[in-house]
Amino acid sequence: MTDSVTDRFLRYVVIDTQSDARSPTQPSTAKQLTLGRLLVEELLAIGITDAHLDEHGYVYATIPANSGKNNVPVICLCAHMDTAPDFSGTNVKPQVIRNYQGGDIALPGNPQRIIRTSEHPELKNQIGNDIITSDGTTLLGADDKAGLAEIVTAAEILMNNPDIKHGAIRILFTPDEEIARGVEKVDLKKLGADFGYTLDGETAGTVEDETFSADSVEISITGVAIHPGFAFGRMENAIRIAGAIVDRLPKHMAPETTQGKQGFIHPTEISGAMEKASISLIIRDFTEAGLVSKEETLEAILRDVLQSYPGSRYKFTVSQQYRNMKLVLDKHPQVVENALEAVRRAGMAPVRGSIRGGTDGSRLSFMGLPCPNIFAGGHAFHSPLEWVSSQDMEKAVDTVIELAKLWEEQA
Template identity: 65%
Template sequence: MNVLSRFLRYVRIDTQSDPHSDTFPSTEKQRDLSKLLLVELQTLGVKDAHLDEYGYVYATIPATSTKPNVPVICFCSHVDTSPDVTGLNVKPIVHENWQGDDIILPDDRAQVIRLSEHPDLAQQIGNDIVTASGTTLLGADNKAGVAEIMAATEFLLQNPDIKHGPIRILFTPDEEVGRGTQHVDMQKLAADFGYTVDGETLGTLENETFSADAAQIRIQGVSTHPGFAKGKLENAMKIAAGIVAALPKDSVSPETTEGKEGFIHPVEIQGGQDEATVDFILRDFTVVGLKQKADLLRQITQEVLQHFPNSRADIQITEQYRNMKEVLDKYPAVVDNAIEAMRRVGLPAEPRSIRGGTDGSRLSFMGLPCPNIFAGEHAFHSRLEWVSVQDMEKAAVVIVEIAKVWEEKS
């Protein structure tokens, strides 16, 4: 399956999403890729492929099995790229037969991908590595997944002798800004189980994610003319800075945690001396852990406010997503069948927890149990992002094999 040509075509389309936008999708340019995918699906002969008003692409690969009760399986990837690094004018470079040397990105030679800093590269000797040119991200997160699903779709349609049940395809916008499933029509999707194709290392399957909340502290200070402020001014920006400065220095932060440890992470401060807001994300693998972090944030805020007696602060906690494992443990076949499919094609099939979330986190709680399988993307959200051509091809093979396993076991 030729995944590379699709991938190189897709990453050249700027689909960066915008967390500050109140439209859906958050950027109109995401539709540029969605429209292309629609045309490609229609060209392949997918009769029901369509793009809806929200920017979702839906399509069906009809069943080739005569068995009456094969579950409907969905494969899903997102078209948007991260707001963290520009996705405009991506110039993908294929480093063929890579032999372990440093990969210096030509448009900014300070950007170097080194084996010592990217240990997964140790498995890529002799493979073909795709990078950007140094001034943009690559967009493998998640255009690698999009290309893999499209390649698998083409392969299945061209090989109707392969037995499988009905397969739904779903391409979503705005996953990177936490809204990827906001307008998914679950009745239209009508799938029993799903897989997001948005993971990292070859042969991995993520069946556990963070649970996630957002927290916003809205601060009301006391404003007055700075020339006459003694004993009166209580600067809301200083209160905000004090709260951030009071966070633990050696724990409960992204830079000091790993594994199953959660964190409190400030992501934005806005305002002036009269009013200010501080936005945080809270992450933990359990809801109890999330509550503990929210309580710690409230405690820190109150301690800082003791030095500003005439100011006040309100904290709003908003649920973002929950650990998919709570749902997946009720449907073991959705993980077991993917593991078997990977092992059949010679991969280790390693279940992992991910220190993040996917569209599958939300889809699982919307009624579609949905773990995340590898797409091969690495160093995502950065100018050092890379992906292996061979890993992308293997992911497409795994998608086909998953469909076969579900049919065989039905």
């Protein structure tokens, strides 16, 4: 290898690639294309001749087959280029703590932000490893630039080692995953893969075959505006109505009070003026019935609040984001079993898990490309406390290599 996975990762995270849900374009932010162009350059440099960035911001590339077998399934390796809008991704300053010896990690850019071992128990498994964090003023971007670095590094190993036999492997790097639009314009015919794997998970050794199902809800409220000096008995302030709705949301259905297989109702944005206000929410559950129930609960709260405001009206719009990929993956058990076996061959005890979130694999699975999720090694995603270890990223590279070998052996 000319570059380690860490070299690549550190190169990628300093490029700001935050997506923007309010933007109507694809990709939602032009700055994602900067990283896309760099990835194409690096893929071409390692000998992948068809690497390119398309008009929608997708990077496509092919690691050619070198097996004498003609029936090896074509697998796709996928990671996303954008980082979450939840926290700043501008001017990322990564720090590498070499040979970590335990204890809390203070972030130099903001001394009040500390990665505490009590809150990050996986740190106890990182003694002697190299830990990468931000300086505490931005997120790090391990979600999912760790996945990008791992795939490119694995691609270089496969291109440089013809003794490792494998079928054709398609590479797909996507924009806008964090705003649930990551695969809207993917050309599956052009991709030409039979099965896929996202590298977008957390703890080393984990393979995830289940995600939340997800909807978004937009609530628009139209109140009754009038001069406040003449408002008695007449004004219906849309801001107050919106505040009352948010205040009535069930506390036991919030992200901060749920875990495991429990879903939630989560307000993500509120804005408005006296006459009009809007609330954006996301609804998450592992079942379709759970989504519907939570949406019915939400609209019932809305109707109940509006009873006190007879002159006001509302609009309630539900949009599907993605669905639990387990419904598809259960019909293709070998795809997940091979990922678990690849983890074993890479020297780890595999853990089969569920994601309290989604990946591009959720959408891809329902589009016809069964696509579980493999760990990328990052932790504390979407926050300034995000971290990843170099050694866990190397384990992900090893897992990808073993996965490629495994599909070839089974053909």
